[in-house]
Structure formats: C-alpha cells, structure tokens
Amino acid sequence: MTTGTWAEPTVGATSTALARLSLNTATTKYWTLREAVDGAVGAGLPAIAPWRDRVHEVGVAEAARMIADAGLRVSSLCRGGFLTAEDDADAKAALDDNRRAIVEAATLGTRELIMVVGGLPAATAPGGPARREPGGRDLVGARQRVADRIGELAPFAAGHGVRLVLEPLHPIFAADRAVISTLGQALDIAEPFPADVVGVVVDTYHVWWDPDLQRQIARAGTAGRIASYQVCDWILPLAADALLSRGHVGDGYVDFPTITRWVAETGYTGDVEVEIFNESVWDAPGDQTIATLAERYLEHVQPFL
C-alpha cells in the first residue's frame, strides 16, 4: 500500500518473489547435492534441478529423500539424451541409459527429464575436431534418428509419468552436442506425441537469437509443452571452452524482459531455472552465486513473469 516510496523487502516478501526460482545444480558445480539443497533452502528458493552425477553420488532414493525432507520441489532432472549414434550397440546403450534416467526422474518426483540429444557422429568429442574420414556429417539423418528414438522412449516415459523434454541448444553446439537447434524444430519432433509425454525447454542462452522465437514460444505454450524456462545470459568474448560462456542474467546481451513476457503470455506457471556454466561463477562461493542469481532474477525476470 506504499505509494511513491519503496518498502524495504522483508524475508516473507522476498520468498514470495522467489516462489518460482529453481537452482540448477550445474550453477554451483562444485557443491555436492547436500550443499546445493542446503544452499537453496538457505536462500529461500523453493526448487532445485539436480544433475544426475550429483544424484548418483548419494544414490537416487537418498537424493529423493534429501530433497523432499528439505521441502524443495524438483523442477527437472538433467539430463538424458545423446540419441544420435549410428551404431546399433551405441544406440542401445543410449536408450538403456535414458530408461534409467526416466526411472530416476520418477523416483525424484519430477515429471521433467531434460534431453540434450547429441551431436553428429563425425564429432570426436564434445568441442573436439571432426573425424578425418568422410561420413558422420549427415545432419538430416542424425535429426531423424533423434525423432525415431524419442518415439522408442515415449511409451516407457509415459508409463513412468515422466516427460521427455527436448532442449534446443544454440547452433554453436549443433556439430558436437545437440542436433536440435531451434525451438520450432523441437516442437516439430514433439508434435506426434502427447504434450505430457514430450515437451520442450526454453533456455534463453540457447534460443535468444531466434527470429522466430516469439511465435515458437506461443506455439509451445498453446500446445502445453513448455516444461521448463531456464535463464542465463549470452556473454562475450566467448570463453576458451565455448560451453562455459554463460553469464549471470544481466551480464550479457539477452533481452530478458521481452523473452520472459513471451513465456508468461502463454500462461506458463512453472519454475524458472538458473543454469550457468562458467568457470568464474563456479569458482565463487556457492552462497554468493545463489545470492547473485536471486538478485538478478528479481531485477530482470520476475517482474515480467
């Protein structure tokens, strides 16, 4: 009821403002799951998005208990995917691993399993040079394999109440990490499946540049397929490892108010995850990182939700 002046935020008010903010554990990379859970709770965050490596360290059942006991939601599990192998044995291993990830997501009590779908077979390693021999560069074929294998996984996911969440990655990663490069393409692959079985994530870092973004966010929202809204910034110059070129919201070029409004206009009411890969962010104390991301969220994202 104040007019013309600003009240000091109270803890209660801050908690309400943070009611949709989720800590993706990749942001506090060097923290164990226990530390990340405690850090999120301490900062007043209601949700967490664990990566599987941190879950495996303690075991899935214990991780589920730890998070539930802390009163946190699991906004998503990161990550499944890597579905582009040409070789049958590699493909089978990938499908098996994804089935394990689906079970883990169900155990953790989240319905959203983030899928990074994998790069071209020509890639020697993520970020590495292309193989010298010809072949492995058929991008159209690799994309079709992703669609086919999502089809193979969909019944198993549905049976566990888990949604396969396709993540378009920035085209900088099309060769070596994910052949899904736009939100529109992710939605095309999702379309044959029910919205509660195959969804998409809108990650500002990966999609901010897309001239078709507003339309595709609206399409995703209308279809009920937005499973997660992830925020971090596009910063320059790129880090030596381009994967680590993500910045805190507000440090780079992304127009967060505009994209956040587009997401909000679809009626999306889910969590907003902050997922930052950045060596200097990782080197900062975890509590400081959470304080910064909460502050930036309140400035650049939350008012537009």
Added chain:
Amino acid sequence: MTTGTWAEPTVGATSTALARLSLNTATTKYWTLREAVDGAVGAGLPAIAPWRDRVHEVGVAEAARMIADAGLRVSSLCRGGFLTAEDDADAKAALDDNRRAIVEAATLGTRELIMVVGGLPAATAPGGPARREPGGRDLVGARQRVADRIGELAPFAAGHGVRLVLEPLHPIFAADRAVISTLGQALDIAEPFPADVVGVVVDTYHVWWDPDLQRQIARAGTAGRIASYQVCDWILPLAADALLSRGHVGDGYVDFPTITRWVAETGYTGDVEVEIFNESVWDAPGDQTIATLAERYLEHVQPFL
C-alpha cells in the same frame, strides 16, 4: 568417352571444373589486391570477390581496371551493412557509407554487394562484452531498423544496378555482428523488394545447422534471390577469436554434398566463393591456400553443383 577408367585431368579440364570458383580476398588476407588477382589467374580461377579495404588501397577505378585486365569476373563486393545504430548520426554515417559501397560495386562491375547488417547497440565492439547499462538489447527493434534501412538504400542500389545481398550470420554473431541469423529471416526482409534489388547469400559456415535450410534455399532460389554461394567449414574447437574458426572445406562438420545439391536444385548457376577467416590459413603462402581450396572444391562441392 572413357568408360571404366579415368583420364588424367588436363589443364583445360581443370579450368572447366573451376569455372564457377571465386577467390574471396579475405581467404588470402595478407595479399594485396594485385597479388590476389595474380594468384587467382595463376590457379585458373575465373572470378574474385574483393573486400573493400583491398580495393581502397589501390583506388576503385584502378581496382576495376586491374581485375578486368586480368580477365576475372567480380563475383561480389564485400561488404556493406552495419545498419543497426540507434543514434541518428551513426545511422546517417552508415547509410552514407553504404551508398559509397554501392557505387564501388557498380564501378567494379559486380551487381552483388554483400551486407553484414550489424549487431546489437549493447555491443562495445565486435566480440566484446555487452555495455553495463541497460538498453541496446532490443533484438526485435534492431532487426526492424535493418529492414527499414534496407528500404532506404534500395532505390539508390537499384539506380546503380546493384543488389543489396543480405548475409545471415551464424547465431554466434547475433549479438555483436549481424542480427540477421537465418536464411528465412533474410528472405522475409528481402520479400518486399524486387529480387534484383535485394538478395541473399548462402554461406555454409553460417547456415549449415539450420533445420529449415533446405526449404529456405528452395524459397530463395524460387524467388531468384540467391546472389552468392559461399563455402567454408565449421571446425572445432573454436578459435580464441570465434570469428576465425572457419576451416577449409572438408576439415570440419559441414555436409557439403547435401547443401550444394540443395543450392544446385534451385537452378543457381552463379559463382561459388571460398571465404575463410582462419589464422593458420592466412599464415600459409597464398598460392598454397588457393591450391588447397581448389582441390577441396573439386572434391566436396563441384561434383554436386
């Protein structure tokens, strides 16, 4: 008329095979225009695509004479653009510079002026960090300014028989170099104008990842807007300066046969330019660079044209 055996290629045969190959002078960065002209002629190339800095060194009239006397075509002039300024004075300066570039293209005898349209006002420099202050991140607005200013330049270009050729740049450059990020977006901006006044370039490095590429190449061809087909490869790891992460055709991840077929299927009969920004390519002797690019062209591109 040989069957079952291959004849040794003769000089004449090689020249025929190279009949559409053009040397973009950025590929032999340290050569003067005179050296590049001589190098192209010596290697049996029929065309050259000069950058303006090398043209200015000798003067436009002299450059035109030098190239014509050597019997080379000018496949395009690189480059105009940088049309995203918010400030009126900067915008006017950019439009003036583009009018000079249009006159230079006409003088050189090419109708194709490549346009790199510029990044966000928030960019401190190409490849540099974003300004700290808010603003300058309105990507939708920046894109609209490009469209508006193409409209301002179009009559002048038409009057000089020059086509403004919109170059979609890889989304890695959307913040700092070009807010046109896809071929489809470039075609949307071109659509209100005659095909001989506003065109597009298909540069494999920039567009290879695009899930909509086949359809947009077909659309560009149907509309008669493909002004140039440029080839170079997407290599990893990225160079410290991402701008220099281009490789010789065949050294990276791009599926040249497929994309080249898509271009050829539109009926495109123009030149194929090789434009490589890469420190180690630049450090190689220019003649060696041309020999390599011709060899790679004959292996990965020309058979599919």
